[in-house]
Amino acid sequence: MSKQEEIRAALEAAFTPRALDVINESHQHAGHAGHDGTGESHYRVRIAADVFKGMSRVARHRAVHEALGKDLVGRIHALALEITD
Amino acid sequence: MSVKDSIRDTVTSNNVVLYMKGTKDMPQCGFSSRVAGVLNFMGVDFVDVNVLADEQIRQGIKDYSDWPTIPQLYVKGEFVGGSDIITEMTLSGELDQLFDDKGVAYSKEAADKIREANG
Numbered sequence: 001m002s003k004q005e006e007i008r009a010a011l012e013a014a015f016t017p018r019a020l021d022v023i024n025e026s027h028q029h030a031g032h033a034g035h036d037g038t039g040e041s042h043y044r045v046r047i048a049a050d051v052f053k054g055m056s057r058v059a060r061h062r063a064v065h066e067a068l069g070k071d072l073v074g075r076i077h078a079l080a081l082e083i084t085d
Numbered sequence: 086m087s088v089k090d091s092i093r094d095t096v097t098s099n100n101v102v103l104y105m106k107g108t109k110d111m112p113q114c115g116f117s118s119r120v121a122g123v124l125n126f127m128g129v130d131f132v133d134v135n136v137l138a139d140e141q142i143r144q145g146i147k148d149y150s151d152w153p154t155i156p157q158l159y160v161k162g163e164f165v166g167g168s169d170i171i172t173e174m175t176l177s178g179e180l181d182q183l184f185d186d187k188g189v190a191y192s193k194e195a196a197d198k199i200r201e202a203n204g
């Protein structure tokens with residue numbers, strides 16, 4: 001499974017989102033720090049789910065980090081999050 | 086002093102602290118650069134801590150806030166967020182509100198300029 005698929009699977013399982021985009025932006029960072037040449041280093045996630053209602057920004061991010069797990073988060077150099085309820 | 090105590094000391098004895106890769110004058114990562122750039126542009130007096138200069142702090146700050154990434158912004162000892170959150174809060178005006186509430190000086194005019202340029 002690619003990291004993109006891993007991210008998607010983990011987030012779908014945790015939040016049953018109304019909308020979910022997992023975008024691999026690694027190619028935009030070629031030559032920059034953290035670009036490890038695998039093409040799987042930089043991701044952007046756009047997620048909308050009811051469960052985020054009433055949660056602070058920090059709490060929303062923490063919930064996503066937790067759903068992905070330390071291992072997967074540790075294997076990604078950068079994860080941009082756009083979270084809405 | 087343990088790493089945790091040293092971090093607590095830094096974030097509570099300074100009004101605004103940014104843990105970042107590189108320094109405010111020479112950031113070494115796009116995400117750190119973005120947050121330092123916002124604070125610089127808004128004229129906020131802040132302390133920068135270069136995590137690349139100290140491996141213990143680099144890991145320690147992630148444990149301290151239970152947050153896996155750098156940069157991390159602290160205002161009056163409180164963890165505010167990383168680059169996505171600071172960007173969102175800058176554009177929504179929430180960062181101005183936070184600085185107002187916490188008594189941190191900044192240029193409202195500069196903040197408005199950022200919003201105009203990204204509106």
